[in-house]
Amino acid sequence: MYRIKFLFSRSRSLAYISHLDTLRLFIRALRRTDLPLAFSQGFNPHPRLTLALPLPLGVTASNEPGEVYFEAEVSPEQFISELLYQMPEGLQVIKAIEAEPDSPALAALVEAAMYRAELRSFEKNESLNDNLGDITEKSLEKLMQKNEIVFTKSAKKKKDSHINVRPYIIEAKRDTQTGGLVVLKLLLKAGSRGGISPVFFLEQLALESGDESLNAACWNLHRECLYYKKGDILKPLSERM
C-alpha cells in the first residue's frame, strides 16, 4: 500500500459544494486518471481517500490537507501532474508528498483551524464600512467576554444536547491591516476532540450586534490553515508535509 499526502486549495467558484460533494469530486477526478487507486474491502469497495477536516459550505481554503492510498507506487510529481488535468477550475492540488503507510491519519491530528472572515463590501461605501467595523469590534469584545456560549446540537432520535463552545474559541480579533475592509481572524478549535464552526461563531456575533448586515451570509469565509499540537504548541499541519 502506498500513501500520498497532499495539500489543496478551494476558490470562490467551488466554495458552494459540500464536504461529501468535494470527496466525490476528488474520487471521480482520480478515477479519470490512470493512477492505481487502492480500494477498501467489502461488498461496496470504495477508494481510500480522506480530507483532514470537512470544509463547510461556502468556505474557501488555501492549505487543506488530504490523503489517498494506492496499490502501486506513485510519485508525488506523477500524482500532481496526472490529477492536474482532471480537476475542475476552483479546486487545485498544490503540493504532494509520499507518506509512511502507517503514520497517524491526518484527520486524527487536527486540533484547530485559522479562518479569515471578510465582510462583503457592498457599494464600496467607506463610511458604511467604518461604521460596521466599529459595530463588529464592539460586538466581538462583548462576545469574547462571555464565559458561556451555548451550542445546541439536535440529534434525530435523542434529546438535544447543549455544549458550551466558548472554550473552543482560541482567538478572535479584527485584522486592522486591511485598509477600509472589515476582516476578522478566527482561531478556532476543530477536529474530533471538539470544535466550533466559524459560521456558528459569525451567527453569534451577528446576534450580539443585532445588526442584519453582519449576518453570517454577509461574510466571505476562508480557511487559511489547519493546526496540530506538538507538546503544547499549535503547529501548521502543512509543515508536516
Added chain:
Amino acid sequence: MHNSKIELVLSRVQKPARYLGNEWNSVHKDHLEMAVIMAFAFPDLYEVGMSNQGLKILYESVNTQNNLLMERVFTPAVDMEEEMRKNNLPLFTLESATPLKNFDVIGFSLQYELSYTNVLNMLDLAGLSLYRSERSSDDPLIIGGGPCTFNPEPLAPFFDLFVLGESEEVLPELLLELAVLKKKDAGRKEILKHFSEIEGVYVPDFYEPIYNEAEKLLKINNKAVAPGRVVKRIVMDLDDAPYPTVPVVPFIQTVHDRAVVELFRGCGRGCRFCQAGYIFRPVRRRSAEKIVAIAKNLVAATGYDELSLSSLSSSDYPHLDQLIEDLDNKLDGDRVKCSLPSLRLDSYSVKLAHRLHQGRRSSLTFAPEAATERLRRVIRKNISENEIYSALNDAVTAGWQGFKLYFMIGLPTEKDEDVEAIISMCRDIRNRFRGRVKGALKLSVSVATFVPKANTPFQWEPQISLQEIIRRQQILVEGFRKIPGIDFSWHDAETSFLEAVFARGDRLLAPLLEKAWKLGCRLDGWSEHFSFALWQQAFAKTGIDGAKYSERRFAFEDCLPWDHLDCGVERELFVRENKLAHSYGEEGGADNV
C-alpha cells in the same frame, strides 16, 4: 464569472451548487463567436433535470457544432426564486450567467404535465411575456420537445413551436437554419413559416381548432404551408446517432447520478396504457460493439463508478447476458458496476440481475401493473400468475431480500375485485417467501393511478373520477393495514387527476395554467409544494371543469385535440387494440364497444 448579485443570492440559498454551472465537462464558449445561442430549459429542479438523458444528448449534439452553443437552466427552488425576485435578478443560464432573454432560442424539455406551471414561471422569471402573441421578434424563440409534445395543446398559446420525436435529429438542423434566417433579418412569422416546413416541427400558430357552441372540438384547420399532420422525426440508425460520451458530471448528487448507455430505443411490447411504448416506436437497437465502446469512453470521461444499461425494457435486448460479459471484460479494472433499470418479471431477468448485483442483494423491482390475469390481458401485460411466482421464487433462491412491486388502479374495465386482488397477491407473496430470506422480507408496494395518454390505445378512455380514485385507494389502505410488514404507498389522487386533465387537454386550458401559476402553483410534482386548493381556485376562477377533461370518454369518430400530431402509429392500430382490450372486459359484456 458570476456577478456580485448572483454571488450574494447564492450565499443565502439552500444547495447553491444547483446554480453553479462550472461542473466537469460543462461547455463554455464565447457567445460573440456563435451564430446561434440556445438555452436548454428544464422545468424542474437541477437534481431532476440533470438526470434526464435527453438533456445530455442534445447538449453534446449541439455543442459539438462549432458555431452553435447550448447552455442549461433549471427551475429555481422556492428560496432561490424568492431571492431572485427580491433582487431583480432575471433567470440566467448556469454556464455563463447570461439572462435567458439574451438567447436566440429557449428550448423547454416537456417530460410530464405537472411541470407546466414551472414552464410559465421560468418564462416570467426570464422577463418574457407568457403568451406568444405578446412577444416580439426580438424575444427568444420559445420551443418545446419531449414526450408531452404528443399533446402539447394546453401549452400551445405559450410556445412558438414544438419538435415531435427525437430532437437530436431536428435541433442542429433547425438552429443552423435559424442562423441563416437571422443573417437575413427575417421576422418571427417568416422564421416560423420556414420551420413549419421542416419535418417533425409543429408550429401551433398555423393550426386552428374549430369548436361548436358546446365547446366540442370539430376539426383542426391548418394554415399556410403547414402540413395537415405533423409526423414525428426519429433517428434511424442508433449506431450512427450522436450519443453523449462526455456528459456534464454534477457536483451534487442527482436523481440518477451515473453513466448511462442506451441499449435500444422504443419498446415492442405494446402495453396499452404506455405512451412511451408507442411514441418511441419503432424499436431500434444499438450494436453491442457500439455499446461497449460508448461505455468505455463514458467511464473514462466522467469517473463514474456505475453504468446503467438503460432502455424501456432492458431485458429485451438480445443476448444481454453476452453484452454484460463483454462489458465486464472491457471495464474490468475500472471498478464499475453495471445496473439494469427496467426488468421484466421473468426468470431470465432475475438471472441477469443476480449476475450484476453480486453481493448487493437488497430489493428487486418489478411492475406487474395489475393483479388479475384478466386485467393484465386488458392492458396487454401478458404474464401469468405462475410466471410471476416462479420469477420471484428464483430471486429469493438467488439471495434477494425483498421486492418492490408497482401496480396501477383505475385501468379500463377495472372492478373492485381487481383492486382487492392487489392486496391478496401481496399477502400471498409475503406468506410464500417470508420464511425463505435472511431476516425480514422487504416488500414494498407502490400503486399509481391510470392516466389515459394521447397516442395510445387507451386515448379514448376516461380516467375514473377523483372520488372514485380515493375510494379505490381506500380499499387498498384498509387491506394493507391488516398485513404487517408491507410498505405500501400510493400516488396522490389529485396529481393524477391533474395529469389526466392536461394529458388529454386542449388549448382552452391555457388560461387555467396561467391562473394557477399566478395563484402561486409551481413545482407541482413535489408533494411539499403541491397545493390542490390553489388549483381548485384556478378552476373556479376560469370556469373550467376539470372532470370534463379527465372523465370524458371520446368516441372513435371524435376529433381529438392531438389528431394533427402523428407519432407514426396508425390510428387503426389504436382502435383495434382498444377493442381487443374491451373484449377481455367484464364477462357480462356490460362494456360493449
